[in-house]
Amino acid sequence: MNKFTTTLGLATAALWGTVAQAADDVTLQLKWVTQAQFAGYYVAQDQGFYEEEGLNVTIKPGGPDIAPAQVIAGGGADVVLDWMPSALASREKGLPLVNIAQPFKSSGMMLTCRKDAGIESPEDFRGKTLGVWFFGNEYPFLSWMSQLGIPTEGGEDGVTVLKQGFNVDPILQGQAACVSTMTYNEYWQIIDAGLTPEDLVVFKYEDQGVATLEDGMYVLEDNLNDPAFVDKMTRFVRASMKGWKWAEENPDDAAMIVLDNDATGAQTEEHQKRMMGEIAKLTAGSNGALDPADFQRTVDSLLSGGSDPVITADPGAAAWTHAITDAALN
């Protein structure tokens, strides 16, 4: 009997071991609500890429009141998507986030202005009201304004900054001359609301030289000392990038997969297909590995914040690693 129990126990343990190995749990916290911006992850889930790598991935949608950095600090996720300015600012505040992969090569952030507000170039911003997103998304704007030498305190020479909710109402109602938009989302909300591209002037942050890296994958630095965690993340990044490339090639199918995963039912097919088309432009050219030159450009732009810089010191190479992507992609 005793022997039988031992055997049974060993067998169970062995079985348990394989099961555990077959499905490592990974929780991913998205930066925003379920939409085509995160198509790669939903595709990898839907097409079984995560399963092939032996991962059981939970994708947690974000929202206007969710800060990914805080979720990971509280242990609610293994890996989060965040914008680099906000991740580096969190790093300075004592939460050691490390970029392990960067599926987005280009930035989709723009400032969209009405022509009838009299704006043709950035110099025309003076004396106007501009809508800006906060909650960690204001850093690219602040560093752009400080490079232009435009104060953000209001007045004749400066701009009045308005904390924009996560919609485009201020520009539609004329409360602001410009609002923040993403190429793949809010810009089209303005168009859908009845303004035409001819009515609008757009300033892409990328063209202004202040583009920052969006939607990178970040983990906590301490976890990277654990080989099991590194292995898990390697498989996660490999599967996610496979998902991204699949999404780039099959944008319409990817949009439908995203729609299937939208529990709120708030997204529409037309909007998601259009968004996926725009997203594919931003992920094109990235194999997942962070380009150190892009990192340095982001850091330089954040450090140039004048009297109120976003970060006070260059975080250096500790803030990113190629260890995961090298292992995943080769």
Added chain:
Amino acid sequence: MGWLIAGLAIWALGWALNTYLAAGPKTRVTRLAVPVIFGVTVILIWECVVRGLEIAPVLLPPPSMIATRFAASTHILWQDFVQTAIKGALTGYILGCGAAFLTAIAVDRFPFLQRGLLPVGNFVAALPIIGMAPILVMWFGFDWQSKAAVVVVMVFFPMLVNTVQGLQDTDAMQRDLMRTYAAGYWKTLLKLRLPAAMPFIFNGLKIATTLALIGAIVAEFFGSPIQGMGFRISTSVGQLAMDLVWAEIVVAALAGSGFYGAVALAEKAMTFWHPSQRGRT
């Protein structure tokens, strides 16, 4: 570990001290000291637990960190206080309570208003602030005016209902006495019914103080200029500046208590004759 033991020791000490004081004779000093000792103990235990368990500051900063941040950011905090508490909450409070008071007199004078308006008032009072705030922000713009409008909506009906209730707080004998003095409606109102309504009016005013501050802060979550307590709280969370969030919470708590206290003091001075105020030292 040392911090946790210190926390336990402080807890025991605070408890013992308060038990001793509570058992002793009640004087002005002890009545003030007991809650103060309790509050200080809570803060010290908080500090010890956060340090002892090494809780990340982005989850819960220790009070010493909040105090440091408070001292270093008085400029920002003051600016936010002026924007939210003075411009938004206080303006809305005065407008809302003033309008409600005048409406209550009108309701009292014309019974048809009382039957028609009060049910509508209760309906509007039940509207959730998060539904109203975005609409009012659209109507009145992003600056403090829309916040004041939210506050007006929030304080108007509690104040109205209380004042109307208060104006009915005289009995037939008292009103008959006024009539035998040949006093008309207005004279009766001024000399008898308004003074009798004072406890109710102050009750409405006190309820409105806390509502006003909450309304002004929450309304700032739905679009605001880049100052104000609600703005700072909602954006600093995203920047993981939890010490600043807590500093704003301290300011909100101080402002709220101060405001309430001021109205309570005014009540004490004006309704000293009322049974609820008599016999207090």
